Amino acid sequence: MTDDAMTVTTASGAVRGIDDKGTRMWLGIPYAAPPVGSLRWRAPVAPTPWSGVRDVRTFGPAAPQPDLPVMPLGDSVAKSEDCLSLNVWASSSIPPGQTRPVMVWVHGGAYVLGASSQPLYDGRSLVESGEVVLVTVNYRLGAFGFLDLSSFSDDEHVFDSNLALRDVVAALEWVRDNIAAFGGDPEAVTLFGESAGGGIVTTLMTVPSAQGLFHRAIAQSSPATSVYDSVRGRRVAELFLDETGVALEEVHRLRELPTDEITRATFALFDHIPTTAPGTLAFAPAVDGELVPDYPVETFRRGQAHPIPLLIGTNKDEANLFKLMRSPLIPITGDAIRSMFDRIAVERPELSVPPEDEIYAAYDGVGDKARGLAVARDIGFRMPTVWLAEGHSRIAPVYLYRFDWATPFFRMVRIGATHATELSYLWGNLKGNKLDPTFMLGGRSTGEAVSARMQRRWLGFATAGTPDAGSGAPQWPPYETTRRHTLVIDDRDRLHEDLDGDIRMAWGDEVLSFP
Template sequence: MSSLEVATAQGTVRGTVDAHTGIRRWKGIPYAAPPVDDLRWRAPRPPEPWTGVRDASTFGPAAPQPRFPMFDIGEGVSVSEDCLVLNVAAPESAGPDTLRPVMVWIHGGAYIVGSGSQPIYDGPRLVRDGEVVLVTINYRLGPLGFLELTSFGDETQTFDTNLALRDVIASLEWVRDNIAAFGGDPESVTVFGESAGGGMVTTLMAVPSARGLYHRAIAQSSPATSIYDAARARIVAEQFLEKVGVAPEDVSRLRDLPVETLLKASNALFDAVPTAAPGRLAFAPVVDGDVLSEYPIDAFRAGRAAPVPLVIGTNKHEAALFRLIRSPIIPIKADAIRAMFSQIAVERPELVIPAEEDVMSAYSRVREKARGLAVARDLAFRMPTVWLADGHSTVAPVYLYRYDWASRLLKALGIGATHATELGYVFGGVRSRKRSVEFLLGGHAVARRVSERMQRRWTTFAATGRPDGGAVDPIWPAWDTQTRRALVIDAGDRVADVDAGLRAAWGDEPLSFR
C-alpha cells in the first residue's frame, strides 16, 4: 500500500500529493451515512464500509444551500443531501510513526451556507509551515441541519434535535478513530471555526457528550448567544411547515418533499425572521435538553464548559459586511436596535437592561452614522465574546484577541476589518505570490507578515495550548478579569485592554434572547 492509500475503519482511501508543496490530500471521505429518505432529520449513522480502494481525489458534495455568486463552495463541487464528508490534508512530515497536531475546521455561513471545500479554506501554508494535519468538514445546513421537529413527531415518525451539531460530533468521532493513519495525533485535536462555525465551537464546548473528542478550541467571531429554546424553535418550525404547505399532523410528508422546496422555504424564513424580530436568526442550535442541556453562555459563565484552552476573538468592524451586502441578520439601524432591546426586555424580565444613554456613551467618539454598526457589532459578537472569556478563564486558559488589520482597499471601501476578513490570513491565502484585488492599493507585503504571525500563533496553540507563536512578539498573555489584556492583531501586534469602555456601558450580565 502506498503512502497515499490509507486504511480507515470503513475501508481504504487513495489520495493525491501536491507536487509543489508535498502535501498529501484526501477528499470527500464519508464520516456518516447519507442522511436521506428515512434518515432525513435523524441523527447521523455510521457510514457503510466498502471494499477495494475508494478514490479520494475530489471533493464530495456540499450540503443543500442557496447559491450566491459571491460565495464559492469550490470548483466543480456539487450539492446533495449526501454531504456528510470530510477532507484531510497532511504535511510530508506526518505519518503513522510521526503524528502531528490535528486542526478540525468548522466552516461558517450563518448556518445556511458553506462547505469544507471552499477555496478560502485551502491552507497549504498552514499545513506545511505549521506541521499540522488539517481536517475540513461538511455538516447539514438550514432546515435540514437546524429545524426542530421533535415536538411534531409520534410513535411512527421520529425526528432528532440539533442535527448539525450531531454531525460535527460524528466527524470528531471519525477523527478520533481514524486520523492516526493519516499522520494526525488523536490526542491533540483543536476545533476551530469562524462565524457560524465559531458558534458551533462555543456551543460544542457546552455539550457533555463531545468532551474528550478535542483538546483545544479556537472561536473566531462566534455569535455565542445566538442559541434558542425549544419554544422559539417550534415557532420557526411552524412557520416553515406553513411555507411548504404541510400541516403539523402530517409532518411525515416532509421526508418526501424535494430539496428545492425546502430551500425555497428556508430562504424566505432566513430573511423574514430577523426582519420581524431583529437580532434573531432563522436557524441556530437549540437548547434541547438532550445534546445541549443549557445555554452555552450560561455554561461558560458558571465554569461548566469543557475546560480546554481557548483562543477567542472578533474583528474590529464586524458589522460593516452586513451593511455592505444589505443582510437583515444583523440589526444596524437605530429602530431595529431599539426593537431588539425591547424584545430582550420583554422575554427576559430578570435581566437589568442597560439604559440606551448608558450604552451609547461608549460610542460618543464614533461617527453618528456608524454608531448602529458599532452597537450591532458589540451586542452580536464582541460582548458575548468578552462575557464568555470572563467565565471560561476560571477553569482554563483563554486568549482573547481583536483583529484590526485591514488593507488599504478595504479601508477605502469603508468596511475595514469586517466579518470574515481574517480568513485569508489564518489559512494563508494572502501569502500567495499572486496578488489579489484586495491589494490593488498596496499593502501586500504587510499582509503577508500579518498572516505569518497569525498562522504561527494558531498552529503553536494547536500544538501546545499556548499561542506564543515561537519568536512572534509580543507574548500573548492569558486573559484574566483583573488585567483584561487582549492581543490586537494589526500591521504590528500589541497587547492592551481594548474593552474597558464597552464593559462599563454594557455591564457584566450577558444580554441575549432565550
C-alpha cells in the same frame, strides 16, 4: 508518491488520496451515511462499509444552498443532501509512524451557507510546515441541519434536534477513531471555526457528549448568544410548515419534499425572521435539554464549559460587512436596535437590560450611523466573546484577540477589518482571484507578515497550547479578570489591558442570552 503510499484504511474501508507537491490530501471521505429519506432530520449514523479501495481525490458535495458568486464552493463541487464528508490534509514530510496534533475546521456561513471545499479553506499553507494534520468538515445547513422538529415526534415518526451539531460530533468521533492512520494524534485535537463555525465550537464546548473529543478550541467571531430555546424552535418549525404547505398533523411529509423545496423554504425564512425580529437568526443551535442542556453563554458564565484552553476573538469592524450587504442579519439601524431591545425586555423580563442611553454613552463621539454599527458589532459578536472569556478564564487558559488589520483599499471603502476578513490571513490564501481588490492600493507585504504571525500563533496554540509568534512579536498572556489582556492583530501586533473596558462596563454582565 505511489498510490499504495496514499492508501489508508479507515473503520469503514480503505481510501486512496493524492499527493500534490508535498501536500497529501484525502478529500470527500464520508463520516456518516447520507442523511436522506428516513434519515432526514435524524442524528447521523455510521456510513455503510465498502470493499476495495475508495478513491477520495475530489471534494464531496456541499450541503444544499443557493449559488452565490461571492462564496464559490470550489470547481465542479456538487450540492446534495449527501454532504456528510470531511477532508484530511497533511504534509508528506511527516515521517511514517509519527503523529502530529490535529486541527479540525468548521466553516461559517450564517448556518445556511458554505462548505469545506471553498478555495479559501485550501489547507496547503497550514500544513506545509508538517506541524499539524488538518481536517475540514461539511455539515448539514439551514433547515436540514437546524430546523427543530423534535416536538412533533411520535412513536412512528421521530425527529432529532441540533442535527448540524450532531454531525460535527460524529466527525470528531471519526477523527478519534481514524486520524492516527493519516498521521494525526487523536489525543491532541483542536476544534476551530469562524462565524457560524465559531458558534458551533463554543456551543460544543458545553455539550456533554462532545467532551473529550477535542482538547483545545479556537472560536473566531462566534455568535455565541444566537442559541435559542425549544419554544422558539417550535415557532420557527411551524413557520416552516406554513411556508411548505405541510399541515401540522402531517409533518412527516416533510421527508418526502424535494431537496430544492426545502432549500427554497430555508431561505424564505432566513430572509423573513431577522426582518420581523431584529437580532435573531432563522436557523441556529437550540437548547433542547438533551444535546445542549443550557444556553452556552450561561454555562460559560458558571465556569462549567469543558475545561480546555480557548483562543477566542472578533474583528474590529465586524458589522461593516452587513452594511455592505444591506443584510438584516444583525440590526445596524437605530430603529432595528431599539426593536431588538424592546423584544428582549418582553421575552426575557428577568434580564436587566441597561438603559439605552447608558449603553450609547460608551460610544460617545461616534456618529449615529457608526454608532449603530458599533452597537451591532458588540451585541452580535464582541460582548458575547468577552462574556465567554470572563467566565472560562476561571477554569482554563483563555487567549483573547481582536483582528484590526485592513488593507488600504478596505480602509478607503470603509469596510475595514470586517467580518471574515481575517480568514485569508489565517489560511495563508491571499492571492484571491483576478477581480479581488484587496491589495489594489498596496499592503500585500504587510498582509503576508500578518498572515505569517497569525498562522504561527494558531499553530503554536494547536501544538503546544501557547499562541506566541516568536522573536520580535509580543508575548500573548492568558486573559484574566484582573488584567484582561487582549492581543490586537494589526500591521504590528499589540498587547492591551482591558481593551473593551468602556463597552464591557456599559453592557454589564447580565444580558447574556437572547430569545
